[in-house]
Amino acid sequence: MVGWQGVAAAIVLFGIGTLGLILRRDLVVKLLALGLVNSSVILALVSLRARPNLVPPLLDGPTPQALADPLPQGLVLSAIVINFAVLAVALVFVMRLVERYHTTDSTRLERRTHDEEES
Amino acid sequence: MACLCDVALIAQLCTVLRGGSCAVTFGEWGSGLGITFAIDITSLVFAALGLALSLAVTLYTWREDVRPASAALFHFLIGACYGISFTKDLFNAYVLFELVTVSSYLLVGTDRRPRQIWAGLRYLIFSSFGMSVFLLGIAVVYAHVGSLDLDVVAAAVSASAGASWVRLASALLVGGVAVKAGVFLFSLWLPLAHSQAPPAVSALLSGLVVKMGVVELYRLSAAFPIGFALTVLGVATAVLGIAYAVWASDLKKMLAFHTLSQIGYLLIGFGTGSEAARYGALDYAVAHGLFKALLFLAAGDAAAAVGSSRIDRLVEGRDQLGGATRAAIGLATLAILGVPPFAGYAAKAVLESGIASVPLRVCVFLISAGTAVSFAKLWPVVAGSPRGRTARPRAAAYAFLGTAVILFLPISRAMEPVSVWSATLHLPAMAEAFAASLLGTAGYRWIRRHAPRLPERIFFLEEGILAVLVGIFLIYALLGGS
């Protein structure tokens, strides 16, 4: 896959994830959509410099071809770990909310917390 | 113990970073490769603000049993804030922002109350989405520049001015950071999160964490041509923030909306770009951090004493407030109104002297008057005879921040060039400040009766995300107009 195809796919996935984030009211699905958004950006970064003829960035390789750009790969590693951490904490928060309100529907949660504030 | 460690570690962190000022690039790699930290007046000012606020919060929570987990989170939060104020590397900023986000939303939910957890979760989803947009912007920049260092990026941008990717990249980067920076249309999570968090956390979030987004916007404005967009966003943020604050009935919520409106000043200052306006914005960032932290800490204390943070209940139960709490609220209110000689005036006057265009000056004057309108609600709380007591560590925290608010004028003048501030001690500037606050306070009675129905739905999660996307289009359009 050449670079621009990957980036284009990533942007489409970003759109799908964003729509899921906006249109689906279930919090767990929302978090899945958020994961899709985050991963799509990672796909964009990785495929930015992908070319069919590049080899993995290892020195002393068997072929003296051009190495793939190593920096996006390093950045992506950080981004993956961070996304994992964010999703883990988000899921814990959802668990605590479900325990209290017995729903994962964001509109209902919004209303219930709002009503509590009024009373 | 935890608090002692707090102070020691914070001091240590600070010295480490100060020591790092000679070796600007981390590791010995040469610039363009390693991560670069910029040691300039901006970063030092924001780091100093971080130090002051962490001291105040430490004092405030002195005798309370802070859980070790929360203490650790405070460290990470403040350490990351130091990092953001210094870094000149885009991806490093992304990573540090994520650290700030993760630790601050854990802090928002630290009492494990369901409403706090809901506020924290919304904060998480918004800022994670915003950071994804930011990372997409980084991808665009990296594709065309091949480096993440803002100096290199600035050179590349000025070399290829007018290229389509410059406009897209700046819209994405600014939009992503604006979610964290308390800019209206982007930071619709902020009122709920800041009003639900425990007082010490609200003070840090409002005083320091939101400023980190502003620092990053400032750094971006050095590389990308976004000055005009920042100014427009600033005016919109200030006006809308005040519109919601005037009719807010909950004290902490009102303060949260005012965080938005005051961020507007900073954006106007940084967006205008003249030297005095830049100094003014820096001043205002510190001043706002100080008096907003004071307000949030005192408001939390008052709400705990009365049992509610609704303003009408606070007025009813004002006799239960401690004298120090009341004095703190009064002083901070005077400061936020911009009454001479307190911190708000000192900063606002420098900021206004740097703004050349007349419509913008009128805007700034109206924003000051609007601030006075919404704070007129608070005067009955301050009036009356104090009977309650304020816990001693909290009074110490108020005294510390209050002293800083009072002494802000001479201290800031000592650090700035005379040409910047000489205009601000003239009589018209002072008269203008007084006029704005008097006009606003007088206008309150009239305005209170005409409460419009402001849309509440935009603060929902779904509409908020939609608003972020719309906001990115807005920035994109503004970049074309400049």
Added chain:
Amino acid sequence: MTWRRAMPWAAVAVVAAFCGLVLSQFGLGQERASDAELWMRAAASLGARNVVSAIILGVRLLDTLVEVIVFTVAVLGVRYFLKIQEESTKAGEEIPESPLVAASSAILLPGILMLGAYVTVCGHLSPGGGFSGGAIAASALLLAAASLGAERVSARFAESRFERVEWGALAILLLVTLAPALLGRAVTTDLLPAGVRGNLASGGTILPYNVLISVKVFLGSWVIVHHFLRHRGEI
């Protein structure tokens, strides 16, 4: 039409327009050619064969440190927010597993752990490193928890016992990075000799960093997985 009915359409329109904007303005196909040369030289000076690990643990070590801290904070959060339930609720019931899973996991376990260790230790020579190695090893524990039951694994591998190890790994990591400052060098400078490229003992501090990060990720992921396992079925 009310806002409630119009909102989905508005959302689709805005998102589609956003994707279109990004796609059309990205400037795809006009990217600057990459210069891997620069990074190759940096990796060569570190003595690492894997250029990516030379970047994340050498040139951009600061990012990696912050990222490890983010991970620590997440583990802290999971532990803190799920702790109070532990005493009050009974442990989640055992899920009966087929003997096939139990038998095959007993064979697979050592292999997975070995693979995790190998990927960690050879992170500077071949693709891999602390993060992936730690994650692989943690998946071994997940497999054990699935086949033997979370209770039995956590009894053998109690969380409280290695909480210190986890924080200790972070503390050593931070100390190693700050140590050059004591010698008057820039923070995060690599002090160990580069060694001969391709040997196990090469690449300066990359190997110790990888091991520390691997320990950290291994324990941290297990904490997260374990807490989620303990609370399964509560929603």
